[in-house]
Amino acid sequence: MAGPRPDNAAAHPPRLVIFDCDGVLVDxxxxxxxxxxxxARKAGMDVPDDQAVQTFSGMALPLIQDLIERRTGRSLGPDWAHTMQARFVAAMREGVEPVPGVHAMIExxxxxxxxxxxASNSSMEEMTVKFAATDLAPHFVGRTHSARDLGVPKPRPDIYLQAARDEGVAPRDCIVLEDSDPGARAAVDAGMTCVVLRAADQPLPDWPGLIRIEKLSDFPKILQTRLNA
Known part of the structure; x- marks a missing residue:
């Protein structure tokens, strides 16, 4: 775990919890x-299925499109991201599971x-389908923010800053739960404490203030410690 900066949110008791969606709440x-x-393989980019998460996790669709086009030298067309979003929504309607332990963690x-x-790179349409399928919707009515709909995806911090503004809370008083490097970068650049859900054998970036947890049940313990401090 990297040591927090002197001005990092870790010095302040949390007043707002902000969750990423994919990989944190919904599997x-x-x-x-x-x-x-x-x-990507159709376009000529060699990405085996066992490298898919490592390659694309946490990336917004426009950034994925840019990556594929740069690697292949081929244009995917102006409608590619919209078409992919529709495919994601259709896949989620067919079935999606909550991340293990998420309901107990939220309670x-x-x-x-x-x-x-x-605050997610997913569209509002995607999150609506995911939350309905996993019984998470009642927890976040009117409290969901889409970087895709905002037009400024992570790793830019804008979506986290918007969530803090809408709550009326300073960024330093927010604690974020993330699982991807782009999301963690966004949280750090927003000036928020970032907890990363990640297995022990997977490295964390060397950025200030990151905290690793390996299971969701550890997250409320971190919050309780911060509140007590």
């Missing part, structure tokens, strides 16, 4: 990355009295 990251890998956060928001 949709791998299916979407596999769809992207299939499309624990609610008991601490902390407000919660979601």
């Amino acid at each position: 949709s990251d791998e299916p979407c990355c596999l769809i992207c890998a299939q499309e 624990a956060v609610k008991k601490l009295g902390l407000p919660m928001r979601v």
Whole structure:
């Protein structure tokens, strides 16, 4: 775990919890990355299925399109991202699961009295389908933010800053739960504490203030420690 900066949000008790969606609340990251890998191979980019998550996790569709086009020298066309979004929504309607332990984790956060928001690179349409399928929708009515709809995807911090503004909370008083490097970069650049859900054998970037957890049940413990401090 990297040491926090002196001005980092870690010095402040949290007043708002902001969740990423895919890979944190909903187990949709791998299916979407596999769809992207299939499309990348069609364009001539060699991305085996077992490298799909590593290659595309946390990336917004316009950035994925740019990556594929740069690697292949081929244009995917102006409608590619829109078509892919429709494919994601269709895949989610066929079935998606919550990340293990997510409902218990959310209930624990609610008991601490902390407000919660979601800030994701996914579109609002995608998140609506995902949350309905996983029974998460009641927790985030009117509290969901889409970087795709905003037009400024992570790793830019804009979507996290918008969530903080809408809550009326300073960025330093926010704590973010992420799983991807682009998302973590966005949270760090927003001046927020970032907790990363990631297995012990997977490296974390060497950025200030990152905190690793390996299971969701550890997240409320971190919040409780911060509140007590």
